[in-house]
Amino acid sequence: MTDWSRLSHAYGSAEDIPALLARVAAGPEPELWNDLWSALCHQGSVYPASFAALPRLAHMAGDEDRVRAVNALNLAGAIMAGAGQPHGAGDVRTRYAPEIASLLASVNRHLRTATDRTEYIDLLESMLGFEGIAGWSEELAWGLGNEEYEIPCPGCETDLFVVVGERGFFCTAEDYALSDDSVEARPLRPTRPADLEGLGRRLHDIALADGHHDVAHALTFVFGSATCPDCETDFSVADRITSPL
Numbered sequence: 001m002t003d004w005s006r007l008s009h010a011y012g013s014a015e016d017i018p019a020l021l022a023r024v025a026a027g028p029e030p031e032l033w034n035d036l037w038s039a040l041c042h043q044g045s046v047y048p049a050s051f052a053a054l055p056r057l058a059h060m061a062g063d064e065d066r067v068r069a070v071n072a073l074n075l076a077g078a079i080m081a082g083a084g085q086p087h088g089a090g091d092v093r094t095r096y097a098p099e100i101a102s103l104l105a106s107v108n109r110h111l112r113t114a115t116d117r118t119e120y121i122d123l124l125e126s127m128l129g130f131e132g133i134a135g136w137s138e139e140l141a142w143g144l145g146n147e148e149y150e151i152p153c154p155g156c157e158t159d160l161f162v163v164v165g166e167r168g169f170f171c172t173a174e175d176y177a178l179s180d181d182s183v184e185a186r187p188l189r190p191t192r193p194a195d196l197e198g199l200g201r202r203l204h205d206i207a208l209a210d211g212h213h214d215v216a217h218a219l220t221f222v223f224g225s226a227t228c229p230d231c232e233t234d235f236s237v238a239d240r241i242t243s244p245l
Contacts, residue, residue: 007049010042014049021056025068033071041075044138046082048089051096054079058099061106070119073107077126081137093132104130111210120212121145124203135242136199143241144218151240155233162188162226162237164218171226186227188237190220199223200238 007014017039024032040050057079060072080100083092093100107127114120125141143149147165152158158173167176172185193216196204200223207216223238 002052004049004052007047007052009039009047009049010045011039014039014047014052017049017053021053024071025056025060025063028065028067033075037075037078041078041082044078044082046079046085046087046089048087050079050082050087051089051092054092054096054099054103058102058106061103066110069106070110070123073103073110073126074122076103077107077123077129077137080129080132081125083132084134100130111206114210114212117212117215118145120207120210121215124206124215133199139241140203143222144215147218149222149237149241151237151243153228153231153233154235154240154243155228156231158228158230160226160228162240164188164221169221171229173228173230184229186229188221188224188226190224193220196220196223 004017005013005015009017020032020036020039023029024036040047040053054076057072057076061069061076063069063072104127107123107130111120111123111127114123121141121144125137128140129137139149144164147163147167149162149164151160151162153160160171160173161176162171163169163176169188169190170185171188172183174183174185176183176185191200193204200219204216204219204223207213207219221237222241225234226237227234
């Protein structure tokens, strides 16, 4: 039995978490999920109570209510993405191995049936969190969902926008979203699907198999290369996305 009063979350004692988990499991109110996220994964930070919630989240991830299951998977995935942080919960991957295995099975099941692009990308990122793939388990969905990554140039350290979506596939140092005129940009260079390797190849193949061809196409640019429009330095987009700042 978990003694929640001895655990902490973003706002102090975690003794309120069991009641909040029970309310989330019983009803669809989005604000309850917001409260749970805020306490257990506040701006990406995790706490001892975050991991103690994994058994309950794993149970909800098997719920017949898809909305509840997906919410549970996304929160649990974000928690596991922070497993390498100093959180005071010990070796969580060993301690919660059965729950993580259950969550991974659930996320793979829901990936196969996701029709909404945003939901699909979030679940893909959660899968990486359960698998312990550092960097991408925190960065994949934000960039693909917003159709841009913000990264520093490895040459001149200029802040760059790497755009991957409806606005095109390019790299610019200018605020293209607020500009009515053309901006100085360089086109991204995608990697041919046949030439993708490692994680890029795997994610691309999964997206294709699941029928998300637009996501697969975007991934060829995410795992492609770019040129800084300021200093003309060429660089790997994926390396810069996951590079520590």
